Amino acid sequence: MERSRKICIVPHCFLNANSKVEGPCRYKAILKPLVYALIERNYGIIQLPCPELTFYGMRRWGHVRNQFDNPYFRKHCREILEPIILQIKEYEANDYEIKHIIGVNGSPSCGIDVSCGSNSWKGEISQIENLEDLKKDITYDNKPGIYMQEFMQLLKEDGIEINFIGINEKDIDKYDFDKIL
Numbered sequence: 001m002e003r004s005r006k007i008c009i010v011p012h013c014f015l016n017a018n019s020k021v022e023g024p025c026r027y028k029a030i031l032k033p034l035v036y037a038l039i040e041r042n043y044g045i046i047q048l049p050c051p052e053l054t055f056y057g058m059r060r061w062g063h064v065r066n067q068f069d070n071p072y073f074r075k076h077c078r079e080i081l082e083p084i085i086l087q088i089k090e091y092e093a094n095d096y097e098i099k100h101i102i103g104v105n106g107s108p109s110c111g112i113d114v115s116c117g118s119n120s121w122k123g124e125i126s127q128i129e130n131l132e133d134l135k136k137d138i139t140y141d142n143k144p145g146i147y148m149q150e151f152m153q154l155l156k157e158d159g160i161e162i163n164f165i166g167i168n169e170k171d172i173d174k175y176d177f178d179k180i181l
Contacts, residue, residue, distance in 0.1 A: 004042035007091060008181070009084070009101040010034070011110045012050035014167075019050045021062045026169050034102070034167060037177035043099070046087060049080045051109050051147045061125065064138060065108040065117040068146040077109075077150040085154055088162070098162050100181065103148045105166035111145035112166030 013020050014031040038045055051068075052060060055076050068074075088098050103112035120137040128134055144152065148164070155162060165180055 004044070005096045006042070007044040007046060007096055007098050008038055009046045009048060009088075009098060009162075010038075011102065011104050011107075012048050012053070013104065013110075014102070014169075015045070015047045019053045021052070021060060022058070023062075026172075031167075031169060031172065033172050033175070034177070037181060041177070041181050043181070044096075046084065046098075048084060048110075051077050051080060054080055063108050064121045065111075065115045065141070065143075065145060066119060067121060068108055073146060074150055077147045078154065081147075081151055081154055084151075085158060085160075088155075088160060089158070092160070100163050100165050101148075101151065102165045102167055103145070105168040106140060106170075107145050109145040109147035111143075112148055112164050113142060113144075114140050114166065114168075115143055115145040117141050 014034060017025050017027050017029055017031075035045070051073070052063070055073060091098060104110040105112055105114045106116055108115050108117065116138050117140075118134075118138045120134055125131075143149075144164075152164065167175065
């Protein structure tokens with residue numbers, strides 16, 4: 001049987017929701033509509049490592065883009081992306097095509113088109129008098145999350161062009177995968 005020779009790179013949490021920050025999740029294990037769409041279209045799937053899990057572990061709070069926008073987190077992102085870049089090069093050198101890199105719109109690390117941010121989201125959480133006011137300060141800005149920003153830069157440095165797709169998991173039923181994949 002012939003291989004499809006096409007591959008899609010997906011965020012860690014779309015194949016393993018258990019890696020997400022503790023709390024409610026929109027899906028139990030995998031983001032089935034997306035994963036099933038990839039399977040139906042004969043894509044091989046590469047799962048990215050989760051930068052938040054590998055940096056902070058499971059017992060972390062939710063963060064915003066501004067907290068990740070520092071040289072330590074950026075260096076961590078580059079380090080865990082290095083093996084992915086090598087895989088991409090190896091596949092492409094052997095006539096495979098990495099068709100898409102999918103990200104989590106709204107995520108401070110994995111957003112493609114949108115990421116959440118806040119200039120006020122910092123400090124000792126036990127000292128915050130009104131957490132609701134702090135949550136109101138969160139904005140959704142039209143820029144990639146820090147991890148995806150570093151991924152885009154690494155690809156650019158190597159002269160590799162791959163289509164990035166931002167998926168909003170809240171609106172997963174609105175996507176026409178025939179058009180975007």
